[in-house]
Amino acid sequence: MVIEAREKHGIEAPSRKDSVEDGMASTRDWVKRKFYGETIIDVEDLDFTYSKVRALQNVTITIPRDGVTAVMGPSGCGKSTFLRTLNRMYEVVPGAKASGTILFEGENLLKTDPVVLRHKIGMVFQRPNPFPKSIFDNIAYGPRIHGLRNKKKLMAIAEDALRRAALWDEVKDRLKESAFSLSGGQQQRLCIARALAVSPKILLMDEPCSALDPKASDCIERTTRELAEALTVIIVTHNLQQAARVSDHVAVFLAGGHLAEFGATREVFEDPESQEVGDYLQGRFG
């Protein structure tokens, strides 16, 4: 594939019309038309290499503001990697390199301060990972590192975050207890609350239900839907039903880190553009 030098035109940059990407470009145009002015993240030409292995190739995608965007694909297709580039968490792994443009709030987030970025783009991980502290201290962690000391305000933030994560009623009497005393599903909701406590604009969720039982997953899904009223959720999942239930839009990645399709959930599920995506959605592979 020819790599061209390109100008960056901001949010409304026209997409490149490579022969391979014709289908993609039309999808993008459709998104542009439909969500004009409602874009929150605009990814262009994102390449990602991890110790010389290319995990993402030429990903170009426009993620709409608000609602839930699901990122799907067979294992090893780079969907988690894609999520991790959005708040630069990939930098934790040595040897990882991302190139391209990811526009967020008018700036290429690959070039900004990751600390500022992560304040605005929160993340929930595959396995619940509370700190070995009390429930309250877990949630207060974020506001505290951003300099908030006032106990009353911290308490208010904690209550708000816990309510939004639908955990408040279960833990309001035991905020001083260790976070490890919670069940797996509760721990994951605690992690969601912890992320919400720094009031992010986007919440990234990396297969948040993969370590949970169906009932706990269900609860997380409902929480996710409710959260999407007020902020943008981008969720990685390998569970097709889950994607269909929670998301407004889906992006499907296929092997080699190619973005194969992006569109409204219903449309992609009912009428996929490419054969491969159709196969994947019918569970033929992955």
Place this chain on the structure above:
Amino acid sequence: MGHTKVDGKPNLKIRMKHRNVDRYVFFALALVSLLTLGTIIYFIFAEAVPFLDKMRLVPEEQGTTSKWGEHFTDTRLGDLFTSTWRPESDREEFFGTLPMIVATTVVTLGAMVLAIPFGLSAAVFVGEVGPRWLKDVFKTVLELLAAVPSIVYGFFGLIIIAPFVRVHLDVVSGSNGLTAALILSIMALPTISSLAEDALHAVPNTYREASLALGATRWQTIWRTIIPSASSGIIGAVILGMGRAVGETMAVLFVAGNAPFLTWNILRPLRPITSAIALDMQESVRGSAHFHSLFAMGALLLLITLIMNWTAEWFHGRLLKRQGLKGG
């Protein structure tokens, strides 16, 4: 037990038996370490007890002739914790070990004041901040530092550090508590650094990710998440480093000054327990009160280090337990 006619079965039986034999042979060899520790504890206390025992049985009895000779004329158990040490004397003998106990305390604490900040800083920098190759190099350097014989540290202290301390702090003798503490801090450094780095390394990566994803800087992540999570391992590392300082002999023998007088002043010549044993054992007569009093000091030293080791082990076990809890 009758003969069995099934082919191969006796053979199998022999092999089963053989299997058990080798298991118990190796178990016996493993017990040797237990036996060694038992022997150590037994012999130290066996040689220390006559001293304590004798003093308890014959308090203040002038001129008692016992199989220990005339050395016990005027000693009592409580004397062990008094401040006068004059073991071989024409007039009256005193076995007060308080000066040595205080000296060991002063020198060890002094060493820790330096070794803890330096050792932990290095562990954090190398484990969490610096690049990977630095960690490999650093671990090698620590291993080499730990391998330097203690007598070489003592020699170095005597010739380089003692004159430096004497000149710059304007004290009479450079062989004093401070010089010993400086040398001991260098000697405890590898233990503290290396074990603390292991403890940091054992903190699951998910903690780092969770903290960074909340917008914490790397330093905030280290300070608020990683260090608290590794704290029991770090405490264990510090205790083991301290144990090394308490038990160190040759280095302090060279530089501590060896004056058996009770003082808390680190700038005065001091005689820690280990030096006292090493110095006096060369002069004491076998079976004398002096001889046994040195074993009593050895018993005290052993007790202190055993307690320290077990405490460190306990902290380390707690770390492992906590890590296990996270995994589940």
Place this chain on the structure above:
Amino acid sequence: MTDRSLENLQDGITKRSMTQWIAFSLLGVASLFGFFFLAFILYWIIRQGASAISWEFLTTAPRNMAQEGGIAPMIIGSVYLTAGSLIVAIPFALGAAIWLSEYAWKGWWLRAIRVTVNTLAGVPSIVFGLVGLGLFVYALGFGVSLLSGMCTLAMLTLPILIRASEEALRAVPRTFREGSLSLGATRWTMIRTVVLPTALPGILTGSVLGMARAIGETAPIMFTATAFLLTQPYPTSLFERVSTLPYHLYGLVQISNFYNETKSIQFGTVFVLMAVVTLLNLTAIIWRTRVRRKKAW
């Protein structure tokens, strides 16, 4: 979030990155200390000691109250003691390590032996000296001799050797063991033919480290084996005293009020001691790295 609070955030982040910068700088400087010190002590010893080294220094006995001559008996004595202690300790250490990694049944005994090995590693070296005196010199009647010293040092190196050997044995992958057992080998045959040969480099590395530790120890042998300036410099039996490098240094420092009298001999002794210890350790470290890297499994 209002613009105003974003402004505050930006301020806060500047402050936080400043804090981070200061913290990392301090940590970096502090961690240089170890490197600096090792470099300095090596430089100092080489600079002062290298000039004392000559063929004569390494091959003759001391003369004239150690103010002249060399340190050959000390080198020989240290080698005897160290080699002897390893010969005594290795069978027990290897046996214990094999039990710990291959046979141990979970429970009280395993825990007890683990704790014992760790505890032994923390016993001060002077305590070993006292025990050696009480047990080998007096109780067993070996006297102050090479044999007492070997046994005392063997006690001291035992935990080091056990730990290193056990680590090497545990590094042998399970598939190797299963492969052997599935062919009908008994456990002992499996260990003998598969586990031990695979773990051998690691065990040897551990032994080299134990040797390096034993050769530099002074406190355990000062009452049990060694003496300063013997009339009979080279020991001819296990029941004689020996001269050793570290104790020779101790003696030299003790007898010279002004260390200038024997300065070059002192530094020469330190140089030889450090050279041996550092070379042994470096060999072990390099060897270990190479073994770990070459590991194909």
